[in-house]
Amino acid sequence: MRADLLIYNIGQLATLAGPPGPRRGAAMRELGLITDAALAVADDRIIAVGKSDALAATIQPTATLNAGGCAVIPGFVDPHTHLPWVGHRAAEFEMRIGGATYMQIMAAGGGIARTVADTRAASLATLVVETRGRLDRMLAHGTTTAEAKTGYGLNLSDELKQLDAIAELRRAHPVDLVPTFLAAHAVPPEYQGRTEAYVDLIVEELLPAAWAHWQRIGSSSLRPWSQISRATGEVQPAGAIGQDVREADRRAWNAIFCDVFCEAGAFDLAQARRILTAARQLGFGLKIHVDEFASLGGALLAIELAAISADHIVTTPAEHVTRLARSNTIGVALPGTPFGLGQRDYSPARSLIDQGGALALATDLNPGTCWCENMQFILALACRTMRLLPAEALTAATLNAACAIGLGEQIGSLEVGKLADLLLLDADDYRMLAYRFGTNLVRTVVKRGKVMSAA
Numbered sequence: 189m190r191a192d193l194l195i196y197n198i199g200q201l202a203t204l205a206g207p208p209g210p211r212r213g214a215a216m217r218e219l220g221l222i223t224d225a226a227l228a229v230a231d232d233r234i235i236a237v238g239k240s241d242a243l244a245a246t247i248q249p250t251a252t253l254n255a256g257g258c259a260v261i262p263g264f265v266d267p268h269t270h271l272p273w274v275g276h277r278a279a280e281f282e283m284r285i286g287g288a289t290y291m292q293i294m295a296a297g298g299g300i301a302r303t304v305a306d307t308r309a310a311s312l313a314t315l316v317v318e319t320r321g322r323l324d325r326m327l328a329h330g331t332t333t334a335e336a337k338t339g340y341g342l343n344l345s346d347e348l349k350q351l352d353a354i355a356e357l358r359r360a361h362p363v364d365l366v367p368t369f370l371a372a373h374a375v376p377p378e379y380q381g382r383t384e385a386y387v388d389l390i391v392e393e394l395l396p397a398a399w400a401h402w403q404r405i406g407s408s409s410l411r412p413w414s415q416i417s418r419a420t421g422e423v424q425p426a427g428a429i430g431q432d433v434r435e436a437d438r439r440a441w442n443a444i445f446c447d448v449f450c451e452a453g454a455f456d457l458a459q460a461r462r463i464l465t466a467a468r469q470l471g472f473g474l475k476i477h478v479d480e481f482a483s484l485g486g487a488l489l490a491i492e493l494a495a496i497s498a499d500h501i502v503t504t505p506a507e508h509v510t511r512l513a514r515s516n517t518i519g520v521a522l523p524g525t526p527f528g529l530g531q532r533d534y535s536p537a538r539s540l541i542d543q544g545g546a547l548a549l550a551t552d553l554n555p556g557t558c559w560c561e562n563m564q565f566i567l568a569l570a571c572r573t574m575r576l577l578p579a580e581a582l583t584a585a586t587l588n589a590a591c592a593i594g595l596g597e598q599i600g601s602l603e604v605g606k607l608a609d610l611l612l613l614d615a616d617d618y619r620m621l622a623y624r625f626g627t628n629l630v631r632t633v634v635k636r637g638k639v640m641s642a643a
């Protein structure tokens with residue numbers, strides 16, 4: 189069999205191969221490890237995975253990459269980021285160290301409002317440049333796909349400007365991006381004290397406009413992907429077949445989500461329900477920020493609306509954790525956020541997994557609570573603060589994270605037919621990732637079959 193690239197001499201390959209869908213409960217520990225492994229790529233896609241000897245005998249590659257006995261894992265998927273923003277809030281960080289709380293700073297007009305002002309004042313070009321720097325650092329630390337939320341515009345033109353930035357970066361940057369519309373991130377200054385009026389604006393104007401805008405710019409900003417021919421089983425190169433793509437892939441890559449910050453001081457349960465119900469009718473997938481500081485019952489709303497994910501889940505009552513574990517909604521823990529805020533409470537992720545739930549991990553990358561572009565650090569935090577095993581953390585940051593943005597069939601594991609998004613580690617054991625922290629253990633990133641950084 190012909191291949192464009194054969195990666196061989198892999199000491200430990202974490203395939204995460206298994207049945208479709210997120211891993212739940214004890215299955216989160218199953219990594220499908222293969223020792224002395226190899227992996228073959230044609231165009232952007234994995235075409236063979238197995239023992240090095242067996243693949244060497246059957247594959248004729250154009251190029252080879254000697255992994256030197258290192259561990260190889262799927263590229264990280266970061267399913268919760270507030271990626272497109274302008275400016276920083278280093279002064280607020282200092283105030284928080286001095287004792288001010290995040291919600292106090294927000295109530296005093298700082299916090300999200302500060303970043304909204306900076307993002308509104310900036311041109312699209314500036315927004316793209318600042319965001320691109322973050323994407324470069326994410327890729328260098330092994331993130332190959334990320335979700336990206338709006339929510340620093342909070343009016344029509346500036347929310348659409350954030351969507352435009354996401355679309356432009358989808359065209360220009362190797363990291364694949366999935367957009368989420370988060371106009372319900374905060375009540376903008378011009379609507380202070382009139383939250384209901386802002387919710388009306390979101391439901392009546394912003395959501396329909398964002399949906400229509402994304403239908404115009406979303407698919408044209410997608411990078412083409414290859415197809416496996418039904419007739420010959422051969423991989424046909426990306427872009428060669430125009431519109432003839434698998435419908436399930438097209439839908440998955442074209443998706444846009446809607447999210448609401450359901451929190452005291454932001455949007456209450458009824459407002460969140462109203463916004464998300466309207467979004468669902470338009471065709472958005474649903475996500476919710478719940479229980480970050482106060483529990484309003486958002487996890488139950490996520491279950492009720494069959495949201496794809498319930499994110500943060502820090503102050504979630506035990507009974508809601510049990511309900512979440514039994515639902516199809518993926519819990520997304522963001523341990524960088526309590527860490528970034530210097531707080532002691534973390535998500536009850538251990539309990540969610542022990543009750544059979546599906547957990548994903550994300551950075552929450554944002555300028556207020558967690559400016560962290562590195563999923564490796566999130567794994568290290570998750571193991572220490574939430575007692576995840578390294579294997580569970582890896583599953584949460586790859587396959588389950590892919591499922592949390594609707595891409596579980598396309599990425600997140602190293603299986604034939606999936607995109608060749610993978611990482612060669614500077615280590616021979618995947619557990620080194622969570623065990624060691626503070627340095628970059630990703631030696632080489634392969635994104636859609638292309639070697640991004642040489643060993």
Ligand code: NIG
Nearest residue numbers: 299300449552554555556557
């Ligand atoms: O997820 N919770 C709301 N949004 C972010 C913080 C955003 C900001 O402070 O700019 C979060 O923690």
Ligand code: FE
Nearest residue numbers: 268270477552
């Ligand atoms: Fe967030």
